[in-house]
Amino acid sequence: MRKADVTREKLLEAASVAFCELGYSNASLRAIAKAAAVDVALVSRYFGGKLGLFKATLESAFDWPEILDETNDPFEVAVEKYAHIETEAQHVSAIQMIVMNAHDPEVGDVLREILQDQLIHPLQLRMQGPDAARQLSMFVAVVLGASMVRQTLKLTGMADVPETEYANQLRYLINAAIEYS
Amino acid sequence: MRKADVTREKLLEAASVAFCELGYSNASLRAIAKAAAVDVALVSRYFGGKLGLFKATLESAFDWPEILDETNDPFEVAVEKYAHIETEAQHVSAIQMIVMNAHDPEVGDVLREILQDQLIHPLQLRMQGPDAARQLSMFVAVVLGASMVRQTLKLTGMADVPETEYANQLRYLINAAIEYS
DNA sequence: CCTATAAGTCAACGAGCGTTGACATTCATA
DNA sequence: TATGAATGTCAACGCTCGTTGACTTATAGG
Numbered sequence: 001m002r003k004a005d006v007t008r009e010k011l012l013e014a015a016s017v018a019f020c021e022l023g024y025s026n027a028s029l030r031a032i033a034k035a036a037a038v039d040v041a042l043v044s045r046y047f048g049g050k051l052g053l054f055k056a057t058l059e060s061a062f063d064w065p066e067i068l069d070e071t072n073d074p075f076e077v078a079v080e081k082y083a084h085i086e087t088e089a090q091h092v093s094a095i096q097m098i099v100m101n102a103h104d105p106e107v108g109d110v111l112r113e114i115l116q117d118q119l120i121h122p123l124q125l126r127m128q129g130p131d132a133a134r135q136l137s138m139f140v141a142v143v144l145g146a147s148m149v150r151q152t153l154k155l156t157g158m159a160d161v162p163e164t165e166y167a168n169q170l171r172y173l174i175n176a177a178i179e180y181s
Numbered sequence: 182m183r184k185a186d187v188t189r190e191k192l193l194e195a196a197s198v199a200f201c202e203l204g205y206s207n208a209s210l211r212a213i214a215k216a217a218a219v220d221v222a223l224v225s226r227y228f229g230g231k232l233g234l235f236k237a238t239l240e241s242a243f244d245w246p247e248i249l250d251e252t253n254d255p256f257e258v259a260v261e262k263y264a265h266i267e268t269e270a271q272h273v274s275a276i277q278m279i280v281m282n283a284h285d286p287e288v289g290d291v292l293r294e295i296l297q298d299q300l301i302h303p304l305q306l307r308m309q310g311p312d313a314a315r316q317l318s319m320f321v322a323v324v325l326g327a328s329m330v331r332q333t334l335k336l337t338g339m340a341d342v343p344e345t346e347y348a349n350q351l352r353y354l355i356n357a358a359i360e361y362s
Numbered sequence: 363c364c365t366a367t368a369a370g371t372c373a374a375c376g377a378g379c380g381t382t383g384a385c386a387t388t389c390a391t392a
Numbered sequence: 393t394a395t396g397a398a399t400g401t402c403a404a405c406g407c408t409c410g411t412t413g414a415c416t417t418a419t420a421g422g
Contacts, residue, residue, distance in 0.1 A: 002368090002369095003368080003369065003418090003419085004368075004369065007369080007370085021286075022286055023206070023284050023285065025204070025206040025207055026206055026285065026286060026287070028408075028409065028410085029409080029410065029411090030408085030409075030410090038370090039370060039371060039372080040410085040411090041370080041371075041372080041411080041412080041413095042369085042370070042371095043410090043411095044410080044411060044412075045369090045370090049410075049411075050409095050410065050411095098334075099284060099329075100284045101284075102329065102333050102334055103204050103280060103281045103282075103284065103333060104204065104207065105202070105203055105207060106207065108333070112334055112335070115334070116336075120336065120337075131338075132338075133336075133337045133338030134338035134339065134342075134350070135338070136336070136338060137330050137336045137337065137338035137339035137340075138327075138330075138338075138339065138350060138354065140326070140330055140334070140336060141323070141326035141327045141329065141330040141331075141339065141354070142322070142323065142326055142354070143326070144325075144326045144329050144330065145321070145322035145323055145324070145325045145326020145327070145329070146319075146322045146326070148280075148283065148322065148325050148326070148329075149318050149319075149321055149322040149325065150322075152283050152284060152289070153279075153283055153293055153296070153321070154293070155297075155301065155314075155317070155318045155321060156301075156314045156318065157312075157313075157314030157315035157316070157317060157318035157319075158315065158318035158319065158322065159318075161315075169315070169319060169361065172357075172361055173319065173322070173323070173354075173357065173358065173361075176353075176354065176357035176358075177354065177357075180350065180353055180354075183398090183399095184388090184389085184398080184399065184400095185398075185399065188399080188400090209378075209379065209380085210379080210380065210381090211378085211379075211380090219400090220400060220401060220402080221380085221381090222381080222382080222383095222400085222401075222402080223399085223400070223401095224380090224381095225380080225381060225382075226399085226400095230380075230381075231379095231380065231381095
């Protein structure tokens, strides 16, 4: 492994955390570089700038083999991953990445594009049927909304319940979403 | 009406648009002041700074009498308002305000507090029952998620359908949310 | 060992930001 | 009309940001 690759890796990891916790605009390259114990200038060298680093971070966040594995139920995969999100803190969540950055005009387009290509489109191919797009949209809406209420807004009734109860709520809403017709 | 009040009003309106379209961090006071045709320095004078302006903007966004009117079904009010959000562009949406700013560490606390006091708590009083908090959380999750998918992510199946169809989807999800037990 | 290339360091840049205080203008009231 | 408060204008401040280029150090191949 070339020496530059471990530097790239350290930056990528620190950036994932920062972009997920603060969002693109509030995360500064200087803070990311400091967390990675790496010089700021190397971001521009290895990723071409802040936006390049963000794109690389996105690619790795949306690399999600379990949900694309055809032997798995993608909805149950989503429930298990996002219900237990707080227990596996080291890996960055695609959903959290969306919640924290979809709003940002500066990176919204990039995010939408990768989301579409890496997740929506492959899932849509598996679902088939004339209502696939609608069901998938409602599924995403439910997962995003739940994540927002539990992780970000921390509303009583969803944020203060144990993981198993949250998983049930999420499963229930997802089922409702994909049964819409 | 004192002259300062119309200045305050102009700033408030421009700020509402900016905070809703760009989010707190990406909206600059200079841009807001320019849109309001007012000097930047007056923001600090009249609102005490950027955060003060944001708070004032929030207060007005969360001033939402229809949903608190006890003769209305709050859930149907939400459907009607947020299904037709794009047709009444002049008034800023509380939901949009949440979607665009809840993630921001700098203002998240303020937003959560006002959301709790102005919307969640009053609604909770009306709903009663042991599951009120849970139902309300799931309701908020669904509305936020749907708004995100339709307005921000613009996913096929939810963003490219007419308002009436979107209203049906939203109504369906809301009903599912409040029927959870 | 020598040397060319890779990798890392450092300081500076220009720009944008929120905020401040001194000053000018307007306006209501006595 | 005179006066003091209210309102508006302007320039500057200190700060952080992303990015750049020149420079030093480490490393691998001949």
